[in-house]
Amino acid sequence: MIIGIPKEIKDNEYRVAVVPGAVKELAKHNTIYIEKGAGLGSGITDQEYIDAGAKVLDSSKEVWEKSEFIYKVKEPLEEEYQYLREGLIVYTYFHLAGNKALAEELVKRKVISIAYETLQLDNKLPLLRPMSEIAGRMAVQEGARFLTIPEGGRGILLQGVPGVRPANVVIVGAGTVGTAATRIAIGMGARVTVLDVNIDALTAITNIFPDKVETLYSNPLNIEEAVEHADLVISTVLIPGRRTPQLIKENYVKKMKKGSVIVDVAIDQGGSTDLTKDHPTTHSDPTFVAHDVIHYAVANIPGAVATTSTYALSNATTKYARAIGDMGLKQACEKFPEIISAINTYDGYISFEPVSEDLDMEYKQANIK
Ligand SMILES: NC(=O)c1ccc[n+]([C@@H]2O[C@H](COP(=O)([O-])OP(=O)(O)OC[C@H]3O[C@@H](n4cnc5c(N)ncnc54)[C@H](O)[C@@H]3O)[C@@H](O)[C@H]2O)c1
Numbered sequence: 001m002i003i004g005i006p007k008e009i010k011d012n013e014y015r016v017a018v019v020p021g022a023v024k025e026l027a028k029h030n031t032i033y034i035e036k037g038a039g040l041g042s043g044i045t046d047q048e049y050i051d052a053g054a055k056v057l058d059s060s061k062e063v064w065e066k067s068e069f070i071y072k073v074k075e076p077l078e079e080e081y082q083y084l085r086e087g088l089i090v091y092t093y094f095h096l097a098g099n100k101a102l103a104e105e106l107v108k109r110k111v112i113s114i115a116y117e118t119l120q121l122d123n124k125l126p127l128l129r130p131m132s133e134i135a136g137r138m139a140v141q142e143g144a145r146f147l148t149i150p151e152g153g154r155g156i157l158l159q160g161v162p163g164v165r166p167a168n169v170v171i172v173g174a175g176t177v178g179t180a181a182t183r184i185a186i187g188m189g190a191r192v193t194v195l196d197v198n199i200d201a202l203t204a205i206t207n208i209f210p211d212k213v214e215t216l217y218s219n220p221l222n223i224e225e226a227v228e229h230a231d232l233v234i235s236t237v238l239i240p241g242r243r244t245p246q247l248i249k250e251n252y253v254k255k256m257k258k259g260s261v262i263v264d265v266a267i268d269q270g271g272s273t274d275l276t277k278d279h280p281t282t283h284s285d286p287t288f289v290a291h292d293v294i295h296y297a298v299a300n301i302p303g304a305v306a307t308t309s310t311y312a313l314s315n316a317t318t319k320y321a322r323a324i325g326d327m328g329l330k331q332a333c334e335k336f337p338e339i340i341s342a343i344n345t346y347d348g349y350i351s352f353e354p355v356s357e358d359l360d361m362e363y364k365q366a367n368i369k
Helices: 020-028 044-052 058-067 078-083 100-108 129-146 176-188 197-209 222-230 250-254 264-267 301-327 331-335 335-342 351-357
Strands: 004-007 033-036 056-057 067-072 089-092 112-115 167-171 191-196 213-217 230-234 261-264 287-290 293-296 343-346
Touching: 004 058, 020 033, 020 044, 020 222, 020 301, 033 044, 033 058, 044 056, 056 058, 056 213, 058 078, 067 301, 089 301, 112 335, 129 176, 129 230, 129 261, 129 287, 129 293, 129 301, 167 176, 167 264, 176 191, 176 197, 176 230, 176 264, 191 222, 197 213, 213 222, 213 301, 222 250, 230 264, 261 264, 287 301, 301 331, 301 335, 331 335
Parallel strands: 004 033, 004 067, 033 056, 067 089, 089 112, 167 191, 167 230, 191 213, 230 261, 261 293
Antiparallel strands: 112 343, 287 293
């Protein structure tokens, strides 16, 4: 297959889909085109890709137009819609439940969209996991930064000092992001409360951090009370493939202390607070203030630590890219049936049920040819 790797164009997005080691594997049976400079943000030169067997093209237009299979990091942006065409395979993060305009383009143009975030294997999301590990760690770092006075925060140090209480960190969701965030927040000495509806997830987190974390069943009353007393709230809720539910209501935010911080990691699926919903921010303008509370809702948090993120993402995604490139989509799905759970649009229809329900768009099971 002809596999194309365009340079990412989202604000402050420095990741690239593949590292040279992966290109070397892919290039054994495929032609690999990569856009000039695509790896520079992650510290990878064009020459390293050439040495691994890729051909460097000058423009994204050439990469998109010459390739049968586009291998990316973030969803296609409006400037890239012009390249979407019938039968083109696009393998990337899409988060369609929060992006109807893109879903409509993909359906209209009959693109085969293979979404990292919905690929399920043994009830896990292995292609979301590496970025969630990073976003969870970064969420605490960023939260700590915005709690400082120069950044507009209430001037609280997460760990406190002898004789002064540490900060209260409330984490909603005890999955991959939630567990990573808990690890860092505890490591920094904060008091941590974690809420989830999944008792197994709460048990797991208690077992990992015995006596260091307080857990609470997630219901509106418990969320409201925890949020009211929090200095830093980190929301990490996910119902796979679905639009994020808005669990943190505006009236809870109004009760928070001035200069407190909310980091809405779940913004990429639509946002989990009334105020961040449909209000993503960017690395160049990461926060907004509402009811005196700082809201951080960057949808590509791992992009800020691109060198780490690129290697982690490439390690996770290459296995399926190789399968699709080497044997074609049909055979790849036969060998790795979990790929089917990642196909979100196919032949002019939404082919992933939760997305079709959330967007109120017609569903049709992919009949892979
Ligand atoms: N902003 C970014 O840059 C970025 C980066 C990585 C991941 N993410 C997003 O972070 C979110 C979390 O990812 P993850 O890998 O941790 O998912 P996960 O599936 O591992 O964890 C999600 C958790 O939310 C819990 N949950 C569901 N409903 C809940 C409720 N009502 N109350 C409390 N908890 C509830 C689930 O039980 C689960 O434990 C996803 O939306 C993902 O796309 C964002």
